[in-house]
Amino acid sequence: MGILEVKNVSKRFGGLQALGDVNLSVAENTVHAIIGPNGAGKSTLLNCLIGKLIPDTGSVMFDGNSVLGRKPYEINQMGISRVFQTPEIFADLTVFENVMIPCFATRDGAFRMHALESVANEPDIVEQAETMLADVNMLDKRNVHAGSLSRGDKRRLEMAMCLSQQPKLLLLDEPTAGMARADTNNTIDLLKEIKDKRDITMCIIEHDMHVVFSLAERITVLAQGTPLVEETPENIKGHPKVREAYLGEAQV
Amino acid sequence: MLGLNRKDAMLLMVVVLLTLFAPFLLNPFPEGSSLAQFNAGYPDLMQRFVIFGIFAIGFNILFGLTGYLSFGHAAFLGAGSYAGVWMMKLLTMNVIPAIIVSVVVAGLFSLLIGFISLRRSGIYFSILTLAFAQMSFALAYSVLTPITGGETGLQLSLNDPRILGVSSTGDGSIPVTNLFGLEMRDSFEWEVGAWLFTFNAGYYVCAAVMLVAFYVAIRIFRSPFGMMLRAVKSNQQRMNYTGLNPKPYTLAAFVISGMYAGLAGGLMVSMDPLAGAERMFWTASGEVVLMTILGGAGTLIGPVLGAGLIKYMENIVSKINSTILHEWFAFMPDGIEDLLVTLVYPFIGKGWHLTLGIMFMLVVIFLPGGLVEGGQRIGRLFRRRDRKGTGVEAPAAEQRRKTPAE
Ligand SMILES: Nc1ncnc2c1ncn2[C@@H]1O[C@H](COP(=O)(O)OP(=O)(O)OP(=O)(O)O)[C@@H](O)[C@H]1O
Ligand SMILES: [Mg+2]
Numbered sequence: 001m002g003i004l005e006v007k008n009v010s011k012r013f014g015g016l017q018a019l020g021d022v023n024l025s026v027a028e029n030t031v032h033a034i035i036g037p038n039g040a041g042k043s044t045l046l047n048c049l050i051g052k053l054i055p056d057t058g059s060v061m062f063d064g065n066s067v068l069g070r071k072p073y074e075i076n077q078m079g080i081s082r083v084f085q086t087p088e089i090f091a092d093l094t095v096f097e098n099v100m101i102p103c104f105a106t107r108d109g110a111f112r113m114h115a116l117e118s119v120a121n122e123p124d125i126v127e128q129a130e131t132m133l134a135d136v137n138m139l140d141k142r143n144v145h146a147g148s149l150s151r152g153d154k155r156r157l158e159m160a161m162c163l164s165q166q167p168k169l170l171l172l173d174e175p176t177a178g179m180a181r182a183d184t185n186n187t188i189d190l191l192k193e194i195k196d197k198r199d200i201t202m203c204i205i206e207h208d209m210h211v212v213f214s215l216a217e218r219i220t221v222l223a224q225g226t227p228l229v230e231e232t233p234e235n236i237k238g239h240p241k242v243r244e245a246y247l248g249e250a251q252v
Numbered sequence: 253m254l255g256l257n258r259k260d261a262m263l264l265m266v267v268v269l270l271t272l273f274a275p276f277l278l279n280p281f282p283e284g285s286s287l288a289q290f291n292a293g294y295p296d297l298m299q300r301f302v303i304f305g306i307f308a309i310g311f312n313i314l315f316g317l318t319g320y321l322s323f324g325h326a327a328f329l330g331a332g333s334y335a336g337v338w339m340m341k342l343l344t345m346n347v348i349p350a351i352i353v354s355v356v357v358a359g360l361f362s363l364l365i366g367f368i369s370l371r372r373s374g375i376y377f378s379i380l381t382l383a384f385a386q387m388s389f390a391l392a393y394s395v396l397t398p399i400t401g402g403e404t405g406l407q408l409s410l411n412d413p414r415i416l417g418v419s420s421t422g423d424g425s426i427p428v429t430n431l432f433g434l435e436m437r438d439s440f441e442w443e444v445g446a447w448l449f450t451f452n453a454g455y456y457v458c459a460a461v462m463l464v465a466f467y468v469a470i471r472i473f474r475s476p477f478g479m480m481l482r483a484v485k486s487n488q489q490r491m492n493y494t495g496l497n498p499k500p501y502t503l504a505a506f507v508i509s510g511m512y513a514g515l516a517g518g519l520m521v522s523m524d525p526l527a528g529a530e531r532m533f534w535t536a537s538g539e540v541v542l543m544t545i546l547g548g549a550g551t552l553i554g555p556v557l558g559a560g561l562i563k564y565m566e567n568i569v570s571k572i573n574s575t576i577l578h579e580w581f582a583f584m585p586d587g588i589e590d591l592l593v594t595l596v597y598p599f600i601g602k603g604w605h606l607t608l609g610i611m612f613m614l615v616v617i618f619l620p621g622g623l624v625e626g627g628q629r630i631g632r633l634f635r636r637r638d639r640k641g642t643g644v645e646a647p648a649a650e651q652r653r654k655t656p657a658e
Contacts, residue, residue, distance in 0.1 A: 050493060076495035088493065090486040093479070101483055102494045104476050110497040113504060115477040116468075118255055122476065161494065 003028040003201050004169060009048055009058035010225075011041075018044045019055070020225040026169075026218075031195065031202045033216035035209075037246055041225040042205045043085055046171050050082050051075045063168065073110045079168035081161075083175050085205075087154035089161070091147030095138060098146050099129040099160050106165045132164040135190060151178035156187070163194060172204040176211050188214045221245055260470050263552060267466060271459040274298055275449045282446035286579060289571060292564055295439060295452035296523075300563050302455070302462040303519045308543040308555030309462075309469045310512020314505045315541070316550035317478060319485035323378045323537050324365065324385030328510040330392065330532035332358040332517025334399065337406045337527045344416040345427045347436065347457065347522035351515065358514020359507055366506035370499065385537055392529040405528030429522050431457055436523055454523045461519060465512060470552055472508070481505050513540075542608075546615055548622025557623050565604050572600040 002025040011019040018041045026032045034042050047053040049060055051072040060067045067075050081102075090098050103125045108114065120126075133139045136156045141149070146157060155175060162170055172191075176184040188211055194200060206212050212219065212233070219236045221228045223245035229236070236242060253261040270277065279293030292298070311325055332354035339350040369380040392400040400406055410420045414427070421427050429436045436454035443449075472478045480501045483491050488498045521527055530536070539562065547558025574597055581589040599607045619625045 052493075071497070072492040073495050073497045076493055082493055084493075088487060088490045090483050090490060092486040093482060097479055097482075100476075101479060101491075101496070104480070105495040108476075110495060111500040113477060115475050115504070115508075116471050117475050117477075118471070119474060119476055119479060120257060121255075125476075165495070 002026045003063055004049070004203070005059075005061040006045070006049070007059045007061075009045070009055040009060065011044055011048060011053060011055050018225050019048070022058070022222075022225070022227055024220060024227065024230075026201060026203055028201055029199050030217045031191075031204060031215045033212045033219045034203065034205050034222055035207070035212060035219060036222035040222045040245075042222055043173055044225075045222070046082060046173055046203075046205065049075075049171065050080060076105070076165075076167075077110060080171065081163075081165050081167035081169075082171040083155070083158050083162050083173060085173040085177070087151070087158050089146045089154055089158050091145070093146055094142065095144050095146050095149070095157055096129060096133065096142040098157055099132050099164055100125055102161045102165045103128050103132075128164060132160045135163070135193075136160045137186065152180060152183050155179060156183065159187070159190070166198070167200065169201045169203065172202060172206075174205055174207060176206065176208055184208065184211065187211075191215060254467065256470060256474070260474065260552075264463075264467060264470065267553070267556070268463055271302065271463060274301075274459070275451050275455075279447065279449055283448045284446065289576070290568060292568055293450060295437075295450055295455050297563065297567050298452065298455045299458050299519075299523050300567070301560050302458045303516050303523075304540075304543065304559040304563055305556040306462050306465045306519070307513055307516035307540050308547070308559040309465055310509040310515070311540045312509075312544050312549060312551075312555040313469060313472060313481075313512070314509035315544055316555070317473070317481035317485065318502050318505050320370070320373070320502060320506070321378045321541065322369075322381040322506070322509075323534065323541065324369075324381035324383075324388075325509065325513050325540055326534070326536035327365070327385035327388040327532045328358040328362050328513035329517040329520075329536070330388065330527070330529065331361045332514030333521050333527035333531055334392070334406055334517075335514070336518040336521040337408070337525055338399075340408060340414070340429065340521070340525050341412040342415065344414060345429050345525075346417070347429050347431055347518075350429075350522055351461070351518040354518025354521075355511050355514045358517065359511040362507050362510020362513075363503070366503050366510065370502055370506065382534060382537070385532060386534055389529055389532040389534070392532060400527070400529060402529070405526055408525050429454075429525055458519050458523065461515065465515065466552075466556070473552060477501070477504070542612060546612055546622055548624030551622065551624040554622045554624040561623070562608065565608055569600055569607065570602065570604040574601075 004024070004026040006022055006024040009019055009022045010017070022045060034045065036042055044053065048055045049067065051067065051070055051074075054068065062078060062080060065078065067078070090101065100119065107125065130139065133142055136159060138153065138156060138160065141153070146154070149157060155178065159172075159175060176187050179187065191202065192215065195202070202215070204212070204215060216233055218230060219233055220230045221236070221242050228241045228245055229239055231239065254264075256264060275293050275298070277293075278298065279291045281287040281291050307325075307329060311322070315321055335357035336350035336354040339353045343349050365381065365384045369377055369384065372380060393402060408426045410424070410426060412419055418427055431453070434453050436457065438453040440451045441448060442451065480496065483496070484498045484502055491498045517531070543558035543562050544555045545558070546561060547556065548554025574593060577593045577596055577600070578589065581592045584592065597603070615622055621628070
C-alpha cells in the first residue's frame with residue numbers, strides 16, 4: 001500500500017476525456033515522477049488530489065483516508081502541499097510573509113483568532129521561515145514584494161512555502177519551468193537534501209528529463225489521460241510506449 | 253512599548269498628542285478675525301472627527317486588509333445608535349452601558365449580515381451588503397417604528413423607566429448623558445488673548461475611546477491574524493491550498509469592523525441621545541468608503557485623516573458663502589473680484605461636494621495610496637533634499653504634516 005492510492009479516477013471536461021481510469025500508487029518516502037506530453041492530464045490529476053477538482057469516478061486515498069469530499073484546506077492539513085504550474089503566491093505580501101503564512105497554517109490550523117498577538121513575537125515561526133528562505137537562497141530578498149520577483153524566484157518561493165509546511169506528500173507541477181540552469185540544479189540539490197533530511201514523499205511533474213532522472217525513483221508516463229507505463233528510470237529510457245506517447249499517434 | 257515596535261509607538265504617540273491638543277490645534281485663528289470661520293475646535297465638530305475616525309478605522313480593517321468592499325456599514329452604526337439610546341431609556345444615562353451594548357448589538361447584527369453576504373465576493377458582496385443596509389433603513393423607517401421611532405427617530409422622554417437613574421430631573425427635564433456624573437456637554441473655556449479654546453468632556457471621552465480603538469487596530473495590523481487578512485486580499489486560492497480557511501478570517505474582520513461601527517454609533521448617541529434611520533442610509537455607508545480611500549486604504553492613519561478631512565469640509569467649507577468670498581477678494585478691482593467670486597463660488601458652500609468629488613478623483617488617479625501616500629512622497633522628497641532625517645524621525649515628521657485636521 002502506498003501513501004497515495006489513486007484508483008480508477010476519471011475526469012471529463014465536456015467532450016474531452018482529460019483522465020480515463022487512472023490508477024497510481026505512490027510508495028511512502030519515494031520520489032515519483034509523472035511525465036507525458038502537453039495536455040496529457042498531468043495537472044488535472046494533481047487537481048483531483050488536492051480538492052481543486054472532484055473526479056467523476058474513482059477514489060483517492062491518502063495515508064489511509066479518502067481525500068474526496070474534503071475541502072482543499074482540509075486536504076492540505078492532512079499533509080499534502082502543492083507547487084503549482086503557474087506560481088500561486090501572495091503577490092501583495094513580502095517574500096518573508098509568504099513563507100511565514102504556511103508556517104502559521106501548519107502550527108495553528110485552518111483558522112485561529114490571533115488578532116492581538118504580534119508577528120514579531122513569534123520567534124519559532126520567524127526562525128523557521130528564515131531557515132527555509134536560506135535553504136532556497138532567498139534570504140536577501142525577504143522584504144521584497146513577492147509579486148515583483150522573477151518567474152524562477154516565484155517558483156523557488158512557492159517551493160519554500162510548501163516545504164516549510166513539512167508536508168508528508170509534496171506535489172510539484174513543473175517546479176523548474178522558467179528557471180535558469182543554475183537554479184534548476186540548485187532546486188534538484190535542495191529537493192535531494194530535504195529528502196535525505198526527513199521523511200517526505202514527492203510526486204513531481206516535469207518536462208525537463210535532467211530533473212526527472214536526477215530525482216525520480218519511479219516514473220509514470222501519462223498520455224491522453226491514461227497511464228501507459230510505470231517503471232524505474234533505468235527501464236524507462238527507450239521504452240517503446242514512451243516514445244509512442246511523446247511522438248504522437250501519427251506514428252501508429 | 254505596549255507591544256508595539258518603535259515606529260508604531262511613535263505613530264500612536266503622535267496621534268495621542270494631536271487628539272490631546274486638538275482644541276488648540278484646531279483653533280489657530282483668533283476669535284472674531286475673518287479667518288475664525290476656519291476654526292474647527294468646537295466640541296460638536298471635534299467629537300464628530302474622532303467618532304467618524306473610529307468608524308473609518310474599523311471599516312479599514314475589513315476593506316483595507318481583506319479588500320472586501322462593504323457598502324452597508326452604516327447599518328451597524330445605526331443599529332449601535334438605536335441600542336445605545338435604548339440603554340439610556342431603560343437603564344441609565346451613564347454612557348458606559350450604552351456604548352458596550354451598542355458594540356455588542358452591532359457585532360451580532362454584523363455577524364448575521366456578514367455570514368450571508370460573505371457567501372459571495374467582489375461586486376456581489378458589495379451589492380448584498382448594500383441591499384441589507386437599505387433593507388435595514390427601510391425597516392427602521394417603517395415597520396420597526398416601535399423600536400426605532402420611525403421618521404422622528406428614537407428619542408429620550410420623560411416617561412422612560414431608566415431603572416438605575418431618574419426618569420426626569422428635579423426641574424422636570426430629561427437627564428443628560430454622563431460618565432459617572434461627568435456630563436458630556438460640560439466644557440471648560442479658556443481665553444488666551446484673542447483666542448478662545450474649548451475643552452469638552454464629551455470630546456475627551458470620544459478621543460480616549462478613539463485612541464484605544466486605534467491602538468487595537470495597530471495590534472490587529474501587526475498580528476498573524478492581520479497577515480492572514482492581507483492574504484485573503486492577495487490570493488484566496490493559495491490560502492486554501494496552504495491549509496487556511498479564508499471564510500472565518502473574513503467573517504471575523506467583518507464583525508470586528510461592524511463592532512467599530514457600533515462603537516461609533518454608541519458614542520454618537522452618548523454625545524447627543526438621538527438616533528434616526530437616516531444614519532443607515534446608503535450615503536452614510538458610502539461616506540465611510542470615501543473617507544477610507546481618500547486617507548489611504550490599508551494604512552493605519554489614513555482612515556482617520558480621511559474622516560477628518562471630509563468632516564472638516566462638510567462643516568467648514570460648506571459654510572463659506574458669497575458674502576464671505578466678496579470680503580476676501582475685496583482688495584481686488586471690482587471686475588476681477590466678481591469674476592473670482594463667480595469662479596470660486598461653485599466649489600464652496602453647498603458646492604463642497606463638488607470640491608470633495610474632484611479631490612477624490614485626483615487622489616484615486618494620482619495617489620492610489622491616498623493622503624498617506626501623498627505624505628510619504630513629500631517625505632521622500634524632503635529626505636532626499638536634506639539627508640539628515642533618520643529612519644524614525646522622518647515618518648513622524650510625515651505624520652505631523654499629514655494631520656492638520658486631526
Ligand atoms: N478546468 C478545465 N476545464 C476544461 N478543460 C480543461 C480544464 N483543465 C484542463 N483541461 C483540459 O484537459 C486537458 C489536460 O490538461 P492538463 O492541464 O491536465 O494537461 P498537462 O498534462 O498538465 O499539460 P501541460 O504539460 O501542458 O501542463 C487539456 O486538454 C486541457 O485543455
Ligand atoms: Mg500541466
